[in-house]
Amino acid sequence: MAIEIYNSSFFNPFFIYITAFLITAIGLYYYRKIAINRNILSNPNHRTLHILPTPRGGGIVFASVFVFFAFILWLNSQVNNDIFLITCIGGMVALLFGFVDDIKNLSAIGKLFLQISLACWAVYWLDGGPLYSINWIPNILAIFLTMFFLVWVMNAYNFVDGIDGMATSGAILSSIAIALAIVLTNGYIFSAELLFLLFSTMLSFLIFNWPPAKIFMGDSGSVFLGYFFGCMVLYTTMRGEVSAWSWVIVFGYYIADTTITQITRLIMVRKWYFAHRSHAYQNFTRITNSHLRTNLLFIIYYLIWLLPLLIWSLLEPDNAEFISIIALCPALVFSYKFGPVLSAK
Secondary structure, eight states: OOOOOOOOGGGOHHHHHHHHHHHHHHHHHHHHHHHHHTTOEEOOOTTOOOSSOEEOOTHHHHHHHHHHHHHHHHHTTSSOHHHHIIIIIHHHHHHHHHHHHHHHOOOHHHHHHHHHHHHHHHHHHTTTOGGGGOTTSOHHHHHHHHHHHHHHHHHHHHHTOSSTTHHHHHHHHHHHHHHHHHHHHHOSOHHHHHHHHHHHHHHHHHHHHSSSOSOOOHHHHHHHHHHHHHHHHHHHHHTTSSOHHHHHHHTHHHHHHHHHHHHHHHHHOTTTTSOOOOOHHHHHHHHHTOHHHHHHHHHHHIIIIIHHHHHHHHHOGGGHHHHHHHHHHHHHHHHHHHSHHHHHO
16 A cells, blocks of 8 residues: 655655656766766667767666656555556566666567566556456457557567657657646546656656767667556556547557558568668658658657647547547658668669
8 A cells, every 4th residue: 555655845746757857867967977988888780870889778767767756656645556566666677677688688589578578567467458358359369469569569669769869759749648638638647647757757868869869768768668658558548548549649650650661571571570770760861861850850740740630539539540540641651651662672
């Protein structure tokens, strides 16, 4: 049972968000120096799009700060037990596993085993996930599909962390958009608090990750973010806090890019499962020779297309499915035009 802590300004959520922002910035400043001294660097190779060796593993900082302050919120009864166990305990394992991978480069089998373990933990505390309560879906199939979804999201988020700032910008925009959607429809509740907290830490990280990046989040950041967002999709939809279609809209580009890329590579490439750099945003970055332009295009697409469609879906929930399809269309076209098909040419 959560412990009630005396009511003071320190435990005001908004004060915690500001403090988390500042601590993340300070932590990243010092971690960057440590990473350079310890040679925790991402060196340029045939798959990367950066020119100089760059410190990686910065996700260990913002993810750790998030987990710590989420723990503080839980102690003060501002986050309930189930979401705490899912996002904080599971999130801590995700960030540590990712950081080990940043340093040691774990095998693909090892990564998959740990991702499945994280999915098992989340599904257990989610009581099987949203599909488990649907009578016509066998329980085993419901659990398998939920676990597959979580593993897919963890990998999908890793796929889009290929240029400076893009994965970070996506986390910032998605977390604040869904948090505001929850607040507008349900009030200020637990899940919104966690999304606002993530927004504050990621906004701080963007200072260091904006093109040209001074530090990369690495797997410690991308695995944590994929796990967290995957769990929040399941948790908020199970509780009716936000529609699954709202999540489809805010993650419109990620869904389109990863889906089109994987399907196209499955058709065109014999060893489609090998590491590559043929995502549309990567090819577009090579063509323009600018991480900044790709980031700005992504942000503009989000603000002038996805965000208005999200608002529309909240105002007309009966049309949310149709609106989510509209949201995906530009990203699907972009992903096909600039994705593996262009790489093959």
